[in-house]
Amino acid sequence: MNQIITIGREFGSGGREIGRRLAEKLKFAYYDQEIITEMVKRTHFTEEYIQRIEENGVLPLLPITVGRTFITRSPHMQEQGLLLFTEQSKIIKEMAKQSDCVIVGRCANYVLREYQPFRIFVYADMNFKIARSRKKGKELTNLSDKELKKKILSVDKSRAKYHQFCSNEIWGEKSNYDLCINTSLIDIKDSIYGIKKFVKK
Amino acid sequence: MNQIITIGREFGSGGREIGRRLAEKLKFAYYDQEIITEMVKRTHFTEEYIQRIEENGVLPLLPITVGRTFITRSPHMQEQGLLLFTEQSKIIKEMAKQSDCVIVGRCANYVLREYQPFRIFVYADMNFKIARSRKKGKELTNLSDKELKKKILSVDKSRAKYHQFCSNEIWGEKSNYDLCINTSLIDIKDSIYGIKKFVKK
Numbered sequence: 001m002n003q004i005i006t007i008g009r010e011f012g013s014g015g016r017e018i019g020r021r022l023a024e025k026l027k028f029a030y031y032d033q034e035i036i037t038e039m040v041k042r043t044h045f046t047e048e049y050i051q052r053i054e055e056n057g058v059l060p061l062l063p064i065t066v067g068r069t070f071i072t073r074s075p076h077m078q079e080q081g082l083l084l085f086t087e088q089s090k091i092i093k094e095m096a097k098q099s100d101c102v103i104v105g106r107c108a109n110y111v112l113r114e115y116q117p118f119r120i121f122v123y124a125d126m127n128f129k130i131a132r133s134r135k136k137g138k139e140l141t142n143l144s145d146k147e148l149k150k151k152i153l154s155v156d157k158s159r160a161k162y163h164q165f166c167s168n169e170i171w172g173e174k175s176n177y178d179l180c181i182n183t184s185l186i187d188i189k190d191s192i193y194g195i196k197k198f199v200k201k
Numbered sequence: 202m203n204q205i206i207t208i209g210r211e212f213g214s215g216g217r218e219i220g221r222r223l224a225e226k227l228k229f230a231y232y233d234q235e236i237i238t239e240m241v242k243r244t245h246f247t248e249e250y251i252q253r254i255e256e257n258g259v260l261p262l263l264p265i266t267v268g269r270t271f272i273t274r275s276p277h278m279q280e281q282g283l284l285l286f287t288e289q290s291k292i293i294k295e296m297a298k299q300s301d302c303v304i305v306g307r308c309a310n311y312v313l314r315e316y317q318p319f320r321i322f323v324y325a326d327m328n329f330k331i332a333r334s335r336k337k338g339k340e341l342t343n344l345s346d347k348e349l350k351k352k353i354l355s356v357d358k359s360r361a362k363y364h365q366f367c368s369n370e371i372w373g374e375k376s377n378y379d380l381c382i383n384t385s386l387i388d389i390k391d392s393i394y395g396i397k398k399f400v401k402k
Contacts, residue, residue: 116386123375174324174373180381185317186399194398198387 003028003100004117005199006108008172011155012129014183015122019104021192026199029101038091043084053084085166105159109176110167118199121177126152128184204229204301205318206400207309209364209373212356213330215384216323220305222393227400230302239292244285254285286367306360310377311368319400322378327353329385
Protein backbone atom coordinates (compact mmCIF):
# COMPACT_ATOMS: atom_id res chain seq x y z
CA MET A 1 0.00 0.00 0.00
CA ASN A 2 1.24 3.47 -0.82
CA GLN A 3 2.19 5.82 1.94
CA ILE A 4 -0.20 8.73 2.23
CA ILE A 5 0.22 11.93 4.20
CA THR A 6 -2.73 14.28 4.50
CA ILE A 7 -2.42 17.86 5.64
CA GLY A 8 -5.24 19.92 7.08
CA ARG A 9 -4.30 23.51 7.79
CA GLU A 10 -5.53 26.84 9.06
CA PHE A 11 -5.30 29.65 6.53
CA GLY A 12 -1.94 31.42 6.87
CA SER A 13 -0.38 28.76 9.09
CA GLY A 14 2.09 27.48 6.49
CA GLY A 15 0.47 24.07 6.08
CA ARG A 16 0.79 24.18 2.32
CA GLU A 17 4.49 24.98 2.58
CA ILE A 18 4.93 22.09 4.99
CA GLY A 19 3.14 19.79 2.56
CA ARG A 20 5.22 20.90 -0.39
CA ARG A 21 8.53 20.67 1.44
CA LEU A 22 7.63 17.31 2.95
CA ALA A 23 6.72 15.88 -0.46
CA GLU A 24 10.02 17.17 -1.86
CA LYS A 25 12.02 15.73 1.01
CA LEU A 26 10.32 12.33 0.84
CA LYS A 27 10.14 12.30 -2.95
CA PHE A 28 6.38 11.80 -2.74
CA ALA A 29 3.85 13.14 -5.22
CA TYR A 30 2.21 16.38 -4.06
CA TYR A 31 -1.44 17.16 -4.64
CA ASP A 32 -3.10 20.45 -3.91
CA GLN A 33 -4.13 22.67 -6.81
CA GLU A 34 -3.74 19.55 -9.00
CA ILE A 35 -6.97 18.21 -7.53
CA ILE A 36 -8.92 21.23 -8.72
CA THR A 37 -7.33 21.04 -12.16
CA GLU A 38 -8.48 17.43 -12.45
CA MET A 39 -11.94 18.38 -11.20
CA VAL A 40 -12.25 21.00 -13.93
CA LYS A 41 -11.43 18.39 -16.55
CA ARG A 42 -13.96 15.93 -15.24
CA THR A 43 -16.92 17.99 -14.12
CA HIS A 44 -16.86 20.86 -16.61
CA PHE A 45 -17.28 23.23 -13.70
CA THR A 46 -14.98 26.19 -13.90
CA GLU A 47 -12.03 26.36 -11.56
CA GLU A 48 -13.51 29.50 -10.05
CA TYR A 49 -16.79 27.76 -9.35
CA ILE A 50 -15.15 24.77 -7.70
CA GLN A 51 -13.07 27.03 -5.53
CA ARG A 52 -16.13 29.00 -4.55
CA ILE A 53 -18.00 25.83 -3.64
CA GLU A 54 -15.07 24.85 -1.44
CA GLU A 55 -14.70 28.30 0.04
CA ASN A 56 -18.34 28.98 0.59
CA GLY A 57 -19.46 25.60 1.76
CA VAL A 58 -22.01 23.39 0.15
CA LEU A 59 -24.75 25.95 -0.18
CA PRO A 60 -23.09 28.91 -1.86
CA LEU A 61 -25.39 31.63 -3.09
CA LEU A 62 -24.16 31.48 -6.64
CA PRO A 63 -26.29 31.19 -9.74
CA ILE A 64 -26.29 27.68 -11.09
CA THR A 65 -25.28 29.01 -14.50
CA VAL A 66 -21.73 29.59 -13.25
CA GLY A 67 -21.18 25.89 -13.85
CA ARG A 68 -20.85 25.17 -17.53
CA THR A 69 -22.66 22.00 -18.54
CA PHE A 70 -22.25 19.23 -16.02
CA ILE A 71 -25.36 19.20 -13.88
CA THR A 72 -28.60 19.84 -15.58
CA ARG A 73 -30.88 17.64 -13.55
CA SER A 74 -29.81 19.01 -10.16
CA PRO A 75 -31.13 22.44 -9.37
CA HIS A 76 -29.99 22.25 -5.76
CA MET A 77 -26.64 23.53 -4.62
CA GLN A 78 -26.60 20.95 -1.87
CA GLU A 79 -26.62 18.27 -4.55
CA GLN A 80 -23.92 20.06 -6.48
CA GLY A 81 -21.83 20.08 -3.33
CA LEU A 82 -22.40 16.37 -2.93
CA LEU A 83 -21.53 15.67 -6.55
CA LEU A 84 -18.38 17.72 -6.29
CA PHE A 85 -17.41 15.93 -3.09
CA THR A 86 -18.07 12.54 -4.67
CA GLU A 87 -16.02 13.38 -7.75
CA GLN A 88 -13.26 14.89 -5.67
CA SER A 89 -13.14 11.80 -3.45
CA LYS A 90 -12.79 9.60 -6.53
CA ILE A 91 -9.88 11.71 -7.78
CA ILE A 92 -8.18 11.71 -4.38
CA LYS A 93 -8.48 7.92 -4.15
CA GLU A 94 -7.05 7.50 -7.63
CA MET A 95 -4.12 9.72 -6.70
CA ALA A 96 -3.56 7.73 -3.51
CA LYS A 97 -3.47 4.52 -5.52
CA GLN A 98 -0.89 5.84 -7.97
CA SER A 99 2.05 6.43 -5.63
CA ASP A 100 3.18 7.64 -2.19
CA CYS A 101 1.82 11.15 -1.84
CA VAL A 102 1.11 14.23 0.24
CA ILE A 103 -2.40 15.64 -0.15
CA VAL A 104 -3.28 19.08 1.16
CA GLY A 105 -6.80 19.84 2.38
CA ARG A 106 -10.02 18.60 0.80
CA CYS A 107 -11.01 16.25 3.61
CA ALA A 108 -8.35 13.82 2.40
CA ASN A 109 -7.75 12.52 5.94
CA TYR A 110 -11.36 11.36 5.96
CA VAL A 111 -11.70 10.38 2.31
CA LEU A 112 -8.64 8.14 2.55
CA ARG A 113 -9.28 6.76 6.03
CA GLU A 114 -9.22 3.16 4.77
CA TYR A 115 -5.65 3.76 3.54
CA GLN A 116 -4.59 4.79 7.05
CA PRO A 117 -2.88 8.02 6.02
CA PHE A 118 -0.60 9.88 8.39
CA ARG A 119 -2.85 12.80 9.27
CA ILE A 120 -1.25 16.15 10.01
CA PHE A 121 -2.99 19.36 11.05
CA VAL A 122 -1.11 22.65 10.90
CA TYR A 123 -2.23 25.69 12.89
CA ALA A 124 -0.86 28.92 14.34
CA ASP A 125 -1.63 31.97 16.45
CA MET A 126 -3.66 34.69 14.76
CA ASN A 127 -0.79 37.21 14.80
CA PHE A 128 1.47 34.74 13.05
CA LYS A 129 -1.18 33.98 10.45
CA ILE A 130 -1.80 37.66 9.78
CA ALA A 131 1.91 38.35 9.31
CA ARG A 132 2.41 35.30 7.11
CA SER A 133 -0.66 35.97 4.98
CA ARG A 134 0.52 39.51 4.35
CA LYS A 135 3.92 38.23 3.29
CA LYS A 136 2.75 35.31 1.17
CA GLY A 137 -0.56 36.28 -0.36
CA LYS A 138 0.05 38.88 -3.03
CA GLU A 139 -3.57 39.94 -3.14
CA LEU A 140 -3.63 40.32 0.64
CA THR A 141 -0.69 42.71 1.00
CA ASN A 142 -2.80 45.83 1.19
CA LEU A 143 -5.35 44.64 3.71
CA SER A 144 -5.31 46.00 7.26
CA ASP A 145 -4.73 43.61 10.16
CA LYS A 146 -8.43 43.71 10.92
CA GLU A 147 -9.35 42.89 7.32
CA LEU A 148 -6.80 40.09 7.20
CA LYS A 149 -8.10 38.59 10.43
CA LYS A 150 -11.61 38.68 9.00
CA LYS A 151 -10.40 36.96 5.82
CA ILE A 152 -8.53 34.27 7.78
CA LEU A 153 -11.50 33.54 10.03
CA SER A 154 -13.81 33.45 7.04
CA VAL A 155 -11.69 30.98 5.04
CA ASP A 156 -11.25 28.76 8.09
CA LYS A 157 -14.97 28.85 8.77
CA SER A 158 -15.59 27.62 5.23
CA ARG A 159 -13.00 24.89 5.59
CA ALA A 160 -14.60 23.79 8.83
CA LYS A 161 -18.03 23.79 7.19
CA TYR A 162 -16.82 21.83 4.17
CA HIS A 163 -15.01 19.33 6.38
CA GLN A 164 -18.07 18.86 8.54
CA PHE A 165 -20.19 18.33 5.44
CA CYS A 166 -17.82 15.73 4.00
CA SER A 167 -16.91 13.83 7.12
CA ASN A 168 -19.25 14.83 9.92
CA GLU A 169 -16.08 15.39 11.91
CA ILE A 170 -14.95 18.60 13.56
CA TRP A 171 -12.25 20.24 11.46
CA GLY A 172 -9.01 20.71 13.38
CA GLU A 173 -10.19 18.59 16.34
CA LYS A 174 -6.92 16.93 17.36
CA SER A 175 -8.38 13.47 17.90
CA ASN A 176 -8.87 13.25 14.12
CA TYR A 177 -5.15 13.73 13.42
CA ASP A 178 -1.89 11.97 14.26
CA LEU A 179 0.21 15.08 14.60
CA CYS A 180 -0.84 18.69 15.14
CA ILE A 181 1.83 21.30 14.54
CA ASN A 182 1.72 24.88 15.76
CA THR A 183 3.92 26.87 13.38
CA SER A 184 3.89 30.09 15.43
CA LEU A 185 7.25 29.48 17.07
CA ILE A 186 8.94 26.80 15.00
CA ASP A 187 11.04 27.00 11.87
CA ILE A 188 8.95 25.48 9.09
CA LYS A 189 11.98 24.32 7.12
CA ASP A 190 13.47 22.57 10.14
CA SER A 191 10.14 21.02 11.11
CA ILE A 192 10.25 18.88 7.97
CA TYR A 193 13.06 16.80 9.46
CA GLY A 194 10.90 16.14 12.51
CA ILE A 195 7.75 15.27 10.58
CA LYS A 196 9.74 12.96 8.34
CA LYS A 197 10.74 10.90 11.36
CA PHE A 198 7.12 10.53 12.40
CA VAL A 199 6.01 9.16 9.07
CA LYS A 200 6.10 5.40 9.03
CA LYS A 201 8.63 3.78 6.77
CA MET B 202 18.61 30.20 28.90
CA ASN B 203 18.04 26.52 29.53
CA GLN B 204 15.99 24.53 27.11
CA ILE B 205 12.71 23.41 28.60
CA ILE B 206 10.25 20.86 27.27
CA THR B 207 6.89 20.49 28.95
CA ILE B 208 4.60 17.54 28.42
CA GLY B 209 0.89 17.54 29.05
CA ARG B 210 -0.76 14.18 28.56
CA GLU B 211 -3.99 12.28 28.69
CA PHE B 212 -4.01 9.39 31.14
CA GLY B 213 -2.88 6.19 29.39
CA SER B 214 -1.58 7.95 26.27
CA GLY B 215 2.11 7.28 26.96
CA GLY B 216 3.02 10.92 27.58
CA ARG B 217 5.16 10.03 30.58
CA GLU B 218 7.09 7.45 28.55
CA ILE B 219 7.64 10.03 25.82
CA GLY B 220 8.92 12.49 28.42
CA ARG B 221 11.29 9.97 29.99
CA ARG B 222 12.64 8.73 26.68
CA LEU B 223 13.04 12.24 25.33
CA ALA B 224 14.97 13.35 28.42
CA GLU B 225 17.23 10.31 28.09
CA LYS B 226 17.81 10.92 24.40
CA LEU B 227 18.56 14.62 24.87
CA LYS B 228 20.45 14.11 28.12
CA PHE B 229 18.09 16.56 29.81
CA ALA B 230 16.98 16.38 33.45
CA TYR B 231 13.58 14.72 33.85
CA TYR B 232 11.02 15.91 36.38
CA ASP B 233 7.80 14.16 37.16
CA GLN B 234 7.46 12.36 40.49
CA GLU B 235 10.49 14.39 41.60
CA ILE B 236 8.29 17.46 41.86
CA ILE B 237 6.00 15.76 44.35
CA THR B 238 8.97 14.51 46.36
CA GLU B 239 10.26 18.07 46.61
CA MET B 240 6.77 19.31 47.54
CA VAL B 241 6.63 16.82 50.39
CA LYS B 242 9.92 18.14 51.72
CA ARG B 243 8.85 21.73 51.56
CA THR B 244 5.21 21.75 52.50
CA HIS B 245 5.06 18.90 55.00
CA PHE B 246 1.98 17.65 53.20
CA THR B 247 2.05 13.91 52.64
CA GLU B 248 2.71 12.64 49.15
CA GLU B 249 -0.73 11.04 49.18
CA TYR B 250 -2.38 14.33 50.04
CA ILE B 251 -0.56 16.25 47.32
CA GLN B 252 -1.50 13.63 44.77
CA ARG B 253 -5.11 13.76 45.88
CA ILE B 254 -5.17 17.54 45.59
CA GLU B 255 -3.84 17.17 42.06
CA GLU B 256 -6.16 14.33 41.20
CA ASN B 257 -9.27 15.77 42.76
CA GLY B 258 -8.83 19.35 41.81
CA VAL B 259 -8.54 22.26 44.13
CA LEU B 260 -11.58 21.52 46.21
CA PRO B 261 -11.09 17.91 47.27
CA LEU B 262 -13.42 16.59 49.90
CA LEU B 263 -10.65 15.53 52.21
CA PRO B 264 -10.32 16.40 55.88
CA ILE B 265 -7.78 19.11 56.42
CA THR B 266 -6.01 16.89 58.96
CA VAL B 267 -4.59 14.76 56.13
CA GLY B 268 -1.97 17.46 55.72
CA ARG B 269 0.54 17.29 58.53
CA THR B 270 1.46 20.72 59.81
CA PHE B 271 1.88 23.22 57.03
CA ILE B 272 -1.33 25.21 56.83
CA THR B 273 -2.90 26.15 60.08
CA ARG B 274 -4.32 29.52 59.17
CA SER B 275 -6.13 28.36 56.06
CA PRO B 276 -9.20 26.27 56.65
CA HIS B 277 -10.22 26.44 53.01
CA MET B 278 -9.23 23.79 50.51
CA GLN B 279 -9.29 26.41 47.78
CA GLU B 280 -6.50 28.22 49.60
CA GLN B 281 -4.61 24.98 50.09
CA GLY B 282 -4.87 24.40 46.37
CA LEU B 283 -3.51 27.87 45.74
CA LEU B 284 -0.67 27.40 48.20
CA LEU B 285 0.23 24.07 46.67
CA PHE B 286 0.16 25.58 43.21
CA THR B 287 2.33 28.51 44.32
CA GLU B 288 4.87 26.23 45.96
CA GLN B 289 4.84 23.85 43.01
CA SER B 290 5.39 26.73 40.61
CA LYS B 291 8.39 27.87 42.64
CA ILE B 292 9.88 24.37 42.52
CA ILE B 293 9.25 24.04 38.78
CA LYS B 294 10.92 27.40 38.13
CA GLU B 295 13.92 26.42 40.23
CA MET B 296 14.23 23.17 38.27
CA ALA B 297 13.99 25.08 34.98
CA LYS B 298 16.79 27.37 36.11
CA GLN B 299 19.12 24.51 37.00
CA SER B 300 19.52 22.84 33.61
CA ASP B 301 17.85 21.80 30.36
CA CYS B 302 14.91 19.65 31.35
CA VAL B 303 11.72 17.80 30.49
CA ILE B 304 8.84 18.42 32.89
CA VAL B 305 5.74 16.24 32.82
CA GLY B 306 2.35 17.66 33.78
CA ARG B 307 1.65 20.13 36.57
CA CYS B 308 0.76 23.08 34.34
CA ALA B 309 4.47 23.50 33.56
CA ASN B 310 3.70 24.85 30.08
CA TYR B 311 1.89 27.72 31.75
CA VAL B 312 4.09 28.11 34.82
CA LEU B 313 7.20 28.41 32.64
CA ARG B 314 5.68 30.47 29.85
CA GLU B 315 8.27 33.23 30.27
CA TYR B 316 10.98 30.65 29.55
CA GLN B 317 9.32 29.80 26.23
CA PRO B 318 9.30 26.04 26.72
CA PHE B 319 8.61 23.68 23.86
CA ARG B 320 5.10 22.57 24.78
CA ILE B 321 4.01 19.07 23.89
CA PHE B 322 0.61 17.49 24.45
CA VAL B 323 0.20 13.72 24.14
CA TYR B 324 -3.18 12.11 23.56
CA ALA B 325 -4.73 8.94 22.16
CA ASP B 326 -7.96 7.15 21.31
CA MET B 327 -9.88 5.69 24.23
CA ASN B 328 -9.31 2.08 23.10
CA PHE B 329 -5.58 2.65 22.98
CA LYS B 330 -5.60 4.25 26.43
CA ILE B 331 -7.62 1.40 27.91
CA ALA B 332 -5.24 -1.21 26.47
CA ARG B 333 -2.15 0.69 27.55
CA SER B 334 -3.46 1.40 31.06
CA ARG B 335 -4.20 -2.27 31.53
CA LYS B 336 -0.69 -3.18 30.43
CA LYS B 337 1.17 -0.50 32.32
CA GLY B 338 -0.75 0.20 35.50
CA LYS B 339 -0.34 -2.75 37.82
CA GLU B 340 -3.25 -1.74 39.98
CA LEU B 341 -5.47 -1.38 36.91
CA THR B 342 -4.97 -4.87 35.48
CA ASN B 343 -8.13 -6.33 36.95
CA LEU B 344 -10.52 -3.56 35.97
CA SER B 345 -13.07 -4.12 33.22
CA ASP B 346 -12.93 -1.94 30.09
CA LYS B 347 -15.85 0.05 31.43
CA GLU B 348 -14.15 0.62 34.76
CA LEU B 349 -10.90 1.58 33.08
CA LYS B 350 -12.66 4.04 30.82
CA LYS B 351 -14.30 5.60 33.86
CA LYS B 352 -10.93 5.86 35.60
CA ILE B 353 -9.27 7.43 32.53
CA LEU B 354 -12.05 9.98 32.10
CA SER B 355 -11.99 10.79 35.78
CA VAL B 356 -8.21 11.39 35.94
CA ASP B 357 -8.34 13.51 32.80
CA LYS B 358 -11.24 15.51 34.18
CA SER B 359 -9.15 16.27 37.26
CA ARG B 360 -6.17 17.25 35.16
CA ALA B 361 -8.35 19.54 33.11
CA LYS B 362 -9.78 21.09 36.28
CA TYR B 363 -6.36 21.57 37.85
CA HIS B 364 -5.00 23.07 34.64
CA GLN B 365 -7.92 25.43 34.34
CA PHE B 366 -7.45 26.48 37.96
CA CYS B 367 -3.72 27.16 37.49
CA SER B 368 -3.74 28.78 34.09
CA ASN B 369 -7.30 29.65 33.15
CA GLU B 370 -6.51 27.83 29.91
CA ILE B 371 -8.31 24.84 28.47
CA TRP B 372 -6.26 21.70 29.10
CA GLY B 373 -5.35 19.92 25.87
CA GLU B 374 -6.56 22.80 23.67
CA LYS B 375 -4.05 22.63 20.83
CA SER B 376 -3.47 26.37 20.57
CA ASN B 377 -1.69 26.19 23.95
CA TYR B 378 0.89 23.71 22.66
CA ASP B 379 3.58 23.61 19.98
CA LEU B 380 3.16 19.94 19.10
CA CYS B 381 0.26 17.58 19.80
CA ILE B 382 0.99 13.90 19.34
CA ASN B 383 -1.61 11.18 18.97
CA THR B 384 0.06 7.96 20.14
CA SER B 385 -2.75 5.64 18.97
CA LEU B 386 -1.02 4.65 15.73
CA ILE B 387 2.61 5.65 16.13
CA ASP B 388 5.53 3.86 17.69
CA ILE B 389 6.40 5.77 20.86
CA LYS B 390 10.08 4.82 20.73
CA ASP B 391 10.41 5.99 17.13
CA SER B 392 8.49 9.20 17.82
CA ILE B 393 11.33 10.39 20.04
CA TYR B 394 13.53 10.89 16.97
CA GLY B 395 10.85 13.08 15.44
CA ILE B 396 10.21 15.15 18.56
CA LYS B 397 13.94 15.65 19.02
CA LYS B 398 14.11 17.33 15.62
CA PHE B 399 11.34 19.73 16.58
CA VAL B 400 13.05 20.91 19.74
CA LYS B 401 15.11 24.00 19.11
CA LYS B 402 18.85 23.65 19.41
